[in-house]
Amino acid sequence: MAVEQVTADGPALTISARTTTSEARCPTCGTVSRHRHGRYRRRLDDVTLTGRRTVIDLAVQRFRCAADGCPRRTFTEQTDGLTERFARRTPRLRHVFERLMQMLAGRPDARLTKHLAIPVSPDTLLQLLRRRPEQPRTRAPRVLGVDDFATRKGHVYATILLDMETGERVDVLPDRTADTLAAWLREHPGAELVCRDRGGAYAEAVRTAAQDAVQVADRFHVWKNLCEAVEKCVVLHRACLPEPTSDNEPDQATSVPPEATASAAVPAEWEGVRVAKRRERHAAVHELLAKGVEICAIADALGLDRKTVRRYACAATPEDMAPAGGGRRGSRVDPFLPYLHERWNQGCTDAARLFGEIRERGYSGSQRTVRRHLESVRASGKPAPKVTRQLSVRRATHLITSHPDRLDGSSTFRLKKLLARSPELEAVAACVESFAKMMAELDGRRLPDWHDQAEATGFPSLKAWSTASAKTSTR
Structure with missing residues (x-):
C-alpha cells in the first residue's frame, strides 16, 4: 500500500x-x-x-x-x-469487539465503545460474536471451569464450560445434569483440574468420567458458602443485634446512611410462637426418623413438604432451622422510625407532613408506606413506642464478612460495637479474617489449623462448612 x-x-x-x-x-x-x-x-x-x-x-x-x-x-x-x-472494519477492530463481547454484555459493551471513539450498536456487536467461526475441540482444556446459568430462572438451567487459563468459552450444555457433563468429559478427555461450584451433580460427573482430574472449588463459591455459614451463626445470636442507645452515637434521624437497614423489633410473643413451633416440628421429625420412617411418610403424617422435612432431618438442633431473615422483612421507612415516633409524640400526626420531613433526610420510599405505618400507631390510641435500633441479620453478616478497607467509619464503629456485645460473633469474625488472609496469600497449609479454629467456635454451621472445606481444594 x-x-x-x-x-x-x-x-x-x-x-x-x-x-x-x-x-x-x-x-x-x-x-x-x-x-x-x-x-x-x-x-x-x-x-x-x-x-x-x-x-x-x-x-x-x-x-x-x-x-x-x-x-x-x-x-x-x-x-x-x-x-x-x-x-x-479491519480485522484488528473486529478482534477488539469480539474480545469486549466476551468480557461484557451487549449494552455495556456498546456504552464502552462510545468512550473509545468507536461507537457501535449492541445488535452489531452480537452479530459479530455470532459470526465468529467455531473452533472444534477434541480435548478439554487443562483447567476446566464448570458452572450453571439460568435460561429461564427457576425453570430451565444450562451448563457453561470455560477454559480457566484463557477465560474463553469452551462449550454450552443444554442442562445441568451429571449424565450430560459426564458424556462431554468422555468425548473430550484431558482435563487435569476441574473448577466448579459445590453442587453434587457436577462432582459426580467428574468422579465418573474424569477420575484423574482434581476437583477444586472456585473462590466465589467458597466465599459465598462461608458467608452463608456466618449468616446462620448470626441468626443464633440475633438477640445481640439491637444497638443500645448512647449519646455518643450519631443521631440516625438526622443523618441516615443509604445502607441503613435497622428494622423494628419483632414482637416477643410472635417470636416465641415461631420458636416453639420449630422445636416441636424438629422433635417430631427426628422421633419418626429414629423409628425408621421414610421422608415421604413423615411429610404425609405431619402435613409438610418433603423438602421441609429433609431440612429438619439435616438440622442437628432446632436452632439450625432458624430463619435467615431473623424477623420480618425490612422496610425503607424502618431507619426513620425513631424520628417519626418522636415527632408523633410531640404532636405532629400529619402523615403528609412527616413524609416530607423524612424525605428531606434521605427517605426514598412512598408516602403510602409512611401512612400505613402511622395508621397502626393511631389505631392503638397510645403514644408511639420507642423503637430499638438494631442491625438486620443480613447487614450484620455483611459487616463481618466485608474487607475492613471497604467499610466506612460508621460501619466499622457498628461492627466493633456488635463484636463487643457478642464474644461468640467475635470468634466467628476472627475465623473469617484468618480464612480471608489464607485465601489472599494462597496458603493452603494453614487449612488444618483454621479447621480447628472454626470447630472451637462451637457453631454447627461453621463446623460443618469447615469440614467440607478441608476435604476440598481451593483455587
Missing part, C-alpha cells in the same frame, strides 16, 4: 491510501490474474489513534479471472490483515 494523505477532521482521522499490487489470486479457482478491471474505494473503520476515530479510505483494484470455466468474472483483491470480503 501507499499512503496518499492523512486528514484530521474534528474527532475523526482519515487515512487515504491505495494498493500497489500488480496481481491477485482468484478466490474461487485460485488462478493468479494480472488483468486489472478497475478500481474503487473502500472505507474501513480501524482502531483509534490519538483518541480519535480512525477511518482508512482505501483504493483497491478489481481483476479479471483469466481461467476458462471459472464462474467468477471479476474479483476484488484483499489485503492481509487489513481487508475482508464485504467488511467495513
Whole structure:
C-alpha cells in the first residue's frame, strides 16, 4: 500500500491510501490474474489513534479471472490483515469487539465503545460474536471451569464450560445434569483440574468420567458458602443485634446512611410462637426418623413438604432451622422510625407532613408506606413506642464478612460495637479474617489449623462448612 494523505477532521482521522499490487489470486479457482478491471474505494473503520476515530479510505483494484470455466468474472483483491470480503472494519477492530463481547454484555459493551471513539450498536456487536467461526475441540482444556446459568430462572438451567487459563468459552450444555457433563468429559478427555461450584451433580460427573482430574472449588463459591455459614451463626445470636442507645452515637434521624437497614423489633410473643413451633416440628421429625420412617411418610403424617422435612432431618438442633431473615422483612421507612415516633409524640400526626420531613433526610420510599405505618400507631390510641435500633441479620453478616478497607467509619464503629456485645460473633469474625488472609496469600497449609479454629467456635454451621472445606481444594 501507499499512503496518499492523512486528514484530521474534528474527532475523526482519515487515512487515504491505495494498493500497489500488480496481481491477485482468484478466490474461487485460485488462478493468479494480472488483468486489472478497475478500481474503487473502500472505507474501513480501524482502531483509534490519538483518541480519535480512525477511518482508512482505501483504493483497491478489481481483476479479471483469466481461467476458462471459472464462474467468477471479476474479483476484488484483499489485503492481509487489513481487508475482508464485504467488511467495513479491519480485522484488528473486529478482534477488539469480539474480545469486549466476551468480557461484557451487549449494552455495556456498546456504552464502552462510545468512550473509545468507536461507537457501535449492541445488535452489531452480537452479530459479530455470532459470526465468529467455531473452533472444534477434541480435548478439554487443562483447567476446566464448570458452572450453571439460568435460561429461564427457576425453570430451565444450562451448563457453561470455560477454559480457566484463557477465560474463553469452551462449550454450552443444554442442562445441568451429571449424565450430560459426564458424556462431554468422555468425548473430550484431558482435563487435569476441574473448577466448579459445590453442587453434587457436577462432582459426580467428574468422579465418573474424569477420575484423574482434581476437583477444586472456585473462590466465589467458597466465599459465598462461608458467608452463608456466618449468616446462620448470626441468626443464633440475633438477640445481640439491637444497638443500645448512647449519646455518643450519631443521631440516625438526622443523618441516615443509604445502607441503613435497622428494622423494628419483632414482637416477643410472635417470636416465641415461631420458636416453639420449630422445636416441636424438629422433635417430631427426628422421633419418626429414629423409628425408621421414610421422608415421604413423615411429610404425609405431619402435613409438610418433603423438602421441609429433609431440612429438619439435616438440622442437628432446632436452632439450625432458624430463619435467615431473623424477623420480618425490612422496610425503607424502618431507619426513620425513631424520628417519626418522636415527632408523633410531640404532636405532629400529619402523615403528609412527616413524609416530607423524612424525605428531606434521605427517605426514598412512598408516602403510602409512611401512612400505613402511622395508621397502626393511631389505631392503638397510645403514644408511639420507642423503637430499638438494631442491625438486620443480613447487614450484620455483611459487616463481618466485608474487607475492613471497604467499610466506612460508621460501619466499622457498628461492627466493633456488635463484636463487643457478642464474644461468640467475635470468634466467628476472627475465623473469617484468618480464612480471608489464607485465601489472599494462597496458603493452603494453614487449612488444618483454621479447621480447628472454626470447630472451637462451637457453631454447627461453621463446623460443618469447615469440614467440607478441608476435604476440598481451593483455587
